[in-house]
Amino acid sequence: MTPSPSPAIAPLTVALRSALPADSVITDPVRLRTYECDGLTYHRAVPGVVALPETAEQVALVVRLCDEHGVPFVARGSGTGLSGGALPREDGVLIVTSKMRRVLEIDLPNRRAVVEPGVTNLAITEAVRDRGYYYAPDPSSQQVCSIGGNVAENSGGAHCLKYGFTVNHVEACEIVTPDGDLVRLDRMDPGYDLLGAFVGSEGTLGVATKVTVRLSRAPEAVTTVLAAFRTIEEGGRAVSAIIGAGIVPAAIEMMDALSIEAAEAAVACSYPRGAGAVLIVELDGPEDEVAAQFARLRELCSGAFETRVAADPAERAAIWKGRRSAFAAVGRISPAYIVQDGVVPRTSLPRVLAAIDRLSAEHRIRVANVFHAGDGNLHPLVLFDDAEPGAGERAEVVSGAILDLCIEHGGSITGEHGVGVDKARYMPKMFSGDDLDTMQLVRCAFDPRGLSNPGKVFPTPRLCGEVPGVRKGVHPLVESGEAEQF
Numbered sequence: 001m002t003p004s005p006s007p008a009i010a011p012l013t014v015a016l017r018s019a020l021p022a023d024s025v026i027t028d029p030v031r032l033r034t035y036e037c038d039g040l041t042y043h044r045a046v047p048g049v050v051a052l053p054e055t056a057e058q059v060a061l062v063v064r065l066c067d068e069h070g071v072p073f074v075a076r077g078s079g080t081g082l083s084g085g086a087l088p089r090e091d092g093v094l095i096v097t098s099k100m101r102r103v104l105e106i107d108l109p110n111r112r113a114v115v116e117p118g119v120t121n122l123a124i125t126e127a128v129r130d131r132g133y134y135y136a137p138d139p140s141s142q143q144v145c146s147i148g149g150n151v152a153e154n155s156g157g158a159h160c161l162k163y164g165f166t167v168n169h170v171e172a173c174e175i176v177t178p179d180g181d182l183v184r185l186d187r188m189d190p191g192y193d194l195l196g197a198f199v200g201s202e203g204t205l206g207v208a209t210k211v212t213v214r215l216s217r218a219p220e221a222v223t224t225v226l227a228a229f230r231t232i233e234e235g236g237r238a239v240s241a242i243i244g245a246g247i248v249p250a251a252i253e254m255m256d257a258l259s260i261e262a263a264e265a266a267v268a269c270s271y272p273r274g275a276g277a278v279l280i281v282e283l284d285g286p287e288d289e290v291a292a293q294f295a296r297l298r299e300l301c302s303g304a305f306e307t308r309v310a311a312d313p314a315e316r317a318a319i320w321k322g323r324r325s326a327f328a329a330v331g332r333i334s335p336a337y338i339v340q341d342g343v344v345p346r347t348s349l350p351r352v353l354a355a356i357d358r359l360s361a362e363h364r365i366r367v368a369n370v371f372h373a374g375d376g377n378l379h380p381l382v383l384f385d386d387a388e389p390g391a392g393e394r395a396e397v398v399s400g401a402i403l404d405l406c407i408e409h410g411g412s413i414t415g416e417h418g419v420g421v422d423k424a425r426y427m428p429k430m431f432s433g434d435d436l437d438t439m440q441l442v443r444c445a446f447d448p449r450g451l452s453n454p455g456k457v458f459p460t461p462r463l464c465g466e467v468p469g470v471r472k473g474v475h476p477l478v479e480s481g482e483a484e485q486f
Helices: 009-019 029-035 056-069 121-131 147-153 194-198 232-244 257-267 287-300 313-324 326-332 346-363 391-408 424-430 433-446
Strands: 049-051 073-076 093-096 103-107 112-115 170-176 182-186 207-214 221-229 251-256 277-285 306-309 336-339 367-372 377-384
Touching: 009 049, 009 056, 029 049, 056 073, 056 093, 056 170, 056 182, 056 207, 073 147, 103 121, 112 121, 121 147, 147 207, 170 194, 182 194, 221 232, 221 287, 221 313, 232 251, 232 277, 232 287, 232 346, 251 257, 251 313, 257 313, 257 326, 257 367, 277 287, 277 313, 313 326, 326 336, 326 367, 326 377, 336 391, 346 367, 346 391, 377 391, 391 424, 424 433
Parallel strands: 049 093, 073 093
Antiparallel strands: 103 112, 112 207, 170 182, 170 207, 221 277, 221 306, 251 277, 251 367, 336 377, 367 377
16 A cells, blocks of 8 residues: 655645755656555556755755655665565655766775766676676676665675675665765674664665675686576486585576576577576686586586587676566566566575475466576466456466465575565564564664655554554554554
């Protein structure tokens, strides 16, 4: 449920127009619809007003004005998120940081770069590639996704198996707190790890305006292998064998037959015909180490009916082409889809994938499986025709049941896309009421008025100042229509 436009929006808009440059405040209904959803198009809401600040000071000013008028705000980068984390509010301000895209500093002796939140993920690597460095986290949308959004969602990517997530590569953040103060959080600060709390907080603790990231040295050698298997179960066994042998590849990715079909239709990736699954394994590091790992990898993938090894960067890019296009590619075989990113232990992959097949057949909903096989991070694409009556509802049922499977097998409802609005109702299935209360006390410490990206992550927000414990009666926000109780 999205609240109706607030009467406070009109005077706030006047104040924003006085404070920001021309054309930095959008109120035109047609232009507002540009921002009605993020990459998860299943959830939509037209923002009350959009602000496009160009500096950290302007972001702070916008947030202070929201605080003064009691109007909620949502931060948005490139809008590529897949959990509804940047879903706007009809009664609020959407703060879009896409104009803040400067690389402010490159400090190679200390292996750091300082960037604004609108800088794209890949742009950091491009800025230092010719000097032998790169930025390790690599979401599939790295060409367009922004660093501010990566920080908000603690984004991962194909290479997070070996190199970790965004949180492992952020050294400091300048942020605007929910009451409009501009402060710096640094990994080296003594006391509580406030930077660690901020990264992955999905915009509920403030807005990042400057990010200091760690740069990595380009590896001496990289070997990329594509192995094609007749069944996804055979591919899964190969993954277990690789990890069990003590090899930690930079990446292990898997695609099933349906996702391969979509990728072929979209980008003609020319994966082996007849594959029930393809496994992409990338090894990197010192040359001798990579050579030894590759020799062992060939043995462990002996069940593959075809194996390809990239001979140069162009062939490496060709192998990755199908995997990186997978999400967008399903548009070639389905009018609509829901994507999830639950996590299961690697040993549970065969059982969970078999259960997903059963759900697909039972509900007559196709599911394309693409996943970070090395760490059990599933990306099931639940395909449906939104013009078919009841198809969307069936897709929602299958999508939710997949998350239930992940929880039942000791996993998580999200590995890298975040909770957002899409998975908030599943949080009580993973956490107790006391757990959720404790999390919300952290949120209240940053944002006592609940204005920073409200309605995300938690199924029903606790009002700051409430005493933790079992709530009696209807929550005030549910009673007023500002939130839903699941």
